[in-house]
Amino acid sequence: MLLDKDTFSTVIQNTPLISIDLIVENKKGQILLGKRVNEPALGYWFVPGGRIFKDESLDDAFSRTVRDELGLALKRSDAVFDKTYEHFYKNNVFDDKFCTHYVVLAHKIKIDKLPMLNNQHSDYKWFEVDELLQNKNVHKYTKDYFR
Numbered sequence: 001m002l003l004d005k006d007t008f009s010t011v012i013q014n015t016p017l018i019s020i021d022l023i024v025e026n027k028k029g030q031i032l033l034g035k036r037v038n039e040p041a042l043g044y045w046f047v048p049g050g051r052i053f054k055d056e057s058l059d060d061a062f063s064r065t066v067r068d069e070l071g072l073a074l075k076r077s078d079a080v081f082d083k084t085y086e087h088f089y090k091n092n093v094f095d096d097k098f099c100t101h102y103v104v105l106a107h108k109i110k111i112d113k114l115p116m117l118n119n120q121h122s123d124y125k126w127f128e129v130d131e132l133l134q135n136k137n138v139h140k141y142t143k144d145y146f147r
Contacts, residue, residue, distance in 0.1 A: 002053070005094065008093075009092070009094055012092045012093070012094075012098070012100055013092075013098045015101075016086075016101040016102065016103050017051050017100065017101065017102050017103070018051065018052045018102070018103050018104075018105070019049055019050060019051040019052060019102050019103070019104050019105070020049055020050060020051075020052065020058075020061055020062055020065050020104070020105050020106075020107060021047050021048070021049035021085070021104050021105070021106045021107070021145075022047055022048045022049055022065065022066065022069060022070070022079075022106075022107060022109060023047055023082060023106055023107065023108045023109070023145050024047065024048060024070070024108075024109055024110075024111055025108065025109075025110050026110065026111065026112045026126060027110070027112055028126075029128075029129070030126035030127060030128055030129075031047075031126065031127050031128075031129060031132060031146070032047070032048065032111070032114070032115075032124060032125075032126055032127075033045040033046060033047060033124070033125055033127055033132065033138065033142065034046060034047075034048055034069075034120065034121030034123065034124050035121055035122045035123040035124075035125075036120065036121065036139075037119070037120060037121060037122050038093055038120060039089075039091050039092065039093050039094075040089035040090075040091050040092060040093065040100050041089070041139050041141075043137070044137060044138065044139035044142075045125070045127070045132070045135065045137055045138040045139065045142065046138075046139050046141070046142050047106075047142050047145065048065075048069035048070060048115075048120075048121075049065060049069065049104070050064070050065040050068060050069060050120075051102075058076060058105070059075065059076045062074075062075070062076040062079065062107065063075060063076070066109070068118060069115070069118060069120065070111065070115040071115050071116050071118075072111065072115070074109060076107070078109065079107040079108060079109045080107065080108045080109075081105070081106075081107055081108075082106035082107060082108055082145070083106060084103065084104065084105055084106070085103075085104040085106055085141070085144060085145075086101070086102065086103055086104065087100075087101070087102040087104055087141045088100075088101055088102075089101075089102075104141075106145060114126070129146050132146065133146060133147070
C-alpha cells in the first residue's frame with residue numbers, strides 16, 4: 001500500500017523502514033548497480049531494491065521489487081538470502097529535516113540481461129567487485145555487501 005506524502009513522512013520520521021535489496025550478479029561475476037534519482041543516496045550507484053509495504057508478505061514484496069526494479073518475474077525462493085543490514089541516512093526522500101533508518105533484507109540473485117530503466121534509476125551498469133569498492137560514486141552501503 002502506497003502512503004500519501006504526509007503519512008509516509010510521519011512514518012519515516014518515527015519508525016525504521018524495512019526493505020529488500022537485490023545483490024544482482026551476472027555469469028561473469030559482475031554486480032548490477034543503478035544510479036539513484038531519488039534521496040536518500042541521490043546520484044550514487046546502488047543495488048536495486050525497495051521497501052516492504054504494510055500488509056505485504058515478504059514473498060510478495062520480493063516479487064514486486066524484482067518486477068519493479070528489474071522487470072523480471074522471480075520468487076523469493078529463486079534468491080539466496082544474504083543477511084540483514086541497517087542503513088542510516090541523514091536525510092529522507094522528501095527533504096533534510098529528519099533522517100531515514102532502513103532495516104534491509106539483502107537477497108542475492110543471478111541474471112545476465114541489463115534491465116530497463118525505471119523511476120528509481122537514471123542508468124544501470126555492471127561493475128566488477130573490485131571496481132565498485134574503489135569507486136567514490138558507489139554508495140558505502142552498497143560497498144558493505146562486498147566487504
